[in-house]
Amino acid sequence: MRQEEVVAKIKSEYKNISLEPADNYYWSPSENKVFYVLNNNSIEAVWALLHEVGHALLDHTKYFSDIELVKIEVEAWNKAEELASDLDIEIDEDHIQDCLDSYRDWLHKRSLCPDCDLSGVQVNTKTYVCIFCHKRWSVTSERFCRPYRLQNK
Numbered sequence: 001m002r003q004e005e006v007v008a009k010i011k012s013e014y015k016n017i018s019l020e021p022a023d024n025y026y027w028s029p030s031e032n033k034v035f036y037v038l039n040n041n042s043i044e045a046v047w048a049l050l051h052e053v054g055h056a057l058l059d060h061t062k063y064f065s066d067i068e069l070v071k072i073e074v075e076a077w078n079k080a081e082e083l084a085s086d087l088d089i090e091i092d093e094d095h096i097q098d099c100l101d102s103y104r105d106w107l108h109k110r111s112l113c114p115d116c117d118l119s120g121v122q123v124n125t126k127t128y129v130c131i132f133c134h135k136r137w138s139v140t141s142e143r144f145c146r147p148y149r150l151q152n153k
């Protein structure tokens with residue numbers, strides 16, 4: 001099934017979800033919109049789209065700590081798999097694990113102190129503190145999904 005068909009199906013079945021073309025796949029709780037890349041005909045595109053729709057359907061609207069974010073990602077993939085089976089699409093399990101791994105890597109990297117490279121402590125959704133040198137640094141909490149490897153190429 002092509003992405004355009006999936007977009008059309010989601011639009012007709014879930015009228016409260018708005019889908020809008022953008023330069024990447026993500027769910028924006030503040031705008032209440034799922035963004036997707038037009039004219040992307042790979043199967044991974046459909047999987048990414050379903051994943052973001054999963055976030056929207058699960059109403060992932062509040063901010064979470066980095067530890068909770070991994071759980072949220074897993075939930076969105078579970079929802080994506082439900083949607084996929086309704087559409088008779090199969091999401092590759094290795095792809096999901098790859099996405100979760102790259103997500104964990106990204107979370108790990110942003111938890112490292114820019115000065116001493118040791119793991120910091122998250123004090124709120126946007127801030128980490130290093131317990132060794134007491135440096136504070138900010139992390140974005142705007143997007144649930146950082147661009148996955150596939151979209152980075």
Ligand SMILES: [Zn+2]
Pocket residue numbers: 113114115116117118130131132133134135
């Ligand atoms: Zn430090």
Ligand SMILES: [Zn+2]
Pocket residue numbers: 051052055072073076144145
């Ligand atoms: Zn996600």
